[in-house]
Amino acid sequence: MFDFLRFMFSFSKESSAHFPIFDDRSLETLRRYLCDYNPPEGCVNRINILLYGMVGAGKSAAINTFLSALDQHGTTTNCVPTGDDLKSLTPQLKAYRLNALQFWDPSGWNALDDADRGKKVLTMILEGRVPPGTDLQHFKPDSDNQYLVIPENVIHGVAFIFNTDTMDNISKELMEQFKDLQTIVAQKYIQRIMIGTKLDQLEIPKKYYHIIYNYKPLQNKFAKFSSSTGMDKNQMFIISNELKGVNIERTKCILALYALENMVRNIDKYFKVAQ
Numbered sequence: 001m002f003d004f005l006r007f008m009f010s011f012s013k014e015s016s017a018h019f020p021i022f023d024d025r026s027l028e029t030l031r032r033y034l035c036d037y038n039p040p041e042g043c044v045n046r047i048n049i050l051l052y053g054m055v056g057a058g059k060s061a062a063i064n065t066f067l068s069a070l071d072q073h074g075t076t077t078n079c080v081p082t083g084d085d086l087k088s089l090t091p092q093l094k095a096y097r098l099n100a101l102q103f104w105d106p107s108g109w110n111a112l113d114d115a116d117r118g119k120k121v122l123t124m125i126l127e128g129r130v131p132p133g134t135d136l137q138h139f140k141p142d143s144d145n146q147y148l149v150i151p152e153n154v155i156h157g158v159a160f161i162f163n164t165d166t167m168d169n170i171s172k173e174l175m176e177q178f179k180d181l182q183t184i185v186a187q188k189y190i191q192r193i194m195i196g197t198k199l200d201q202l203e204i205p206k207k208y209y210h211i212i213y214n215y216k217p218l219q220n221k222f223a224k225f226s227s228s229t230g231m232d233k234n235q236m237f238i239i240s241n242e243l244k245g246v247n248i249e250r251t252k253c254i255l256a257l258y259a260l261e262n263m264v265r266n267i268d269k270y271f272k273v274a275q
């Protein structure tokens with residue numbers, strides 16, 4: 001009873017920015033759009049999406065979620081090493097492609113020893129000057145003349161990945177660092193979204209996931225994040241990367257693809273207007 005009341009009063013119909021629909025048809029529509037997507041000419045036949053976040057935020061796990069959710073049968077994949085897997089700790093920039101979508105998985109931005117170097121490395125990744133396989137720990141952005149732009153590696157969208165549970169407790173210093181990184185992306189007119197991970201760790205019963213964007217504590221987290229970073233609340237999403245069993249659950253698919261579709265549509269619009 002307490003749980004029921006507690007949750008009932010935690011949901012607000014107002015000010016929700018997102019209205020995903022959690023049925024089979026909606027999932028099929030999202031999948032079709034993303035799997036059959038044909039990028040505009042300016043994109044060199046693919047959309048490059050960089051997942052950018054701190055160590056352990058869930059960048060690699062989010063790519064597994066996207067790839068699983070995009071699979072026609074929702075078959076789970078863990079082709080991207082995550083967590084304590086030693087391979088996940090290698091500082092190489094990796095790219096994973098499915099049809100026209102290519103996801104880029106760099107090391108966590110707080111793992112680089114020096115914030116200035118981090119900014120330069122980010123700039124070069126965005127410009128398509130850091131090929132997949134590059135060891136980011138030893139990469140020297142100052143010798144940048146030797147790294148030419150590779151058009152098919154230019155980044156079109158950045159998904160900033162944060163652990164939803166801890167995103168409102170990040171130190172001021174790290175937040176300042178993040179703001180600088182975010183500004184670099186914004187100044188290049190690259191589409192940005194923020195994806196909060198680990199929804200399943202927020203202790204919200206699963207039966208409320210379909211109204212998660214009406215959940216006031218989440219709206220408050222997004223509002224706080226928006227005021228400290230300047231990012232638009234409407235560009236903030238939540239997902240769960242917890243993959244259990246052979247198939248990814250429909251709700252998790254829809255949450256992940258809903259965020260992805262939003263970014264791809266905005267990239268598409270941007271390129272079509274620019275042409």
Ligand SMILES: Nc1nc2c(ncn2[C@@H]2O[C@H](COP(=O)(O)OP(=O)(O)O)[C@@H](O)[C@H]2O)c(=O)[nH]1
Nearest residue numbers: 055056057058059060061082083198240241242
């Ligand atoms: N329960 C749960 N665990 C997650 C989620 N996202 C990531 N993780 C776990 O958090 C740890 C770090 O994730 P990882 O993707 O390796 O983080 P990365 O350093 O940003 O690539 C791993 O053990 C993941 O399995 C999530 O949404 N839910």
Ligand SMILES: [Mg+2]
Nearest residue numbers: 059060082088
């Ligand atoms: Mg990783």
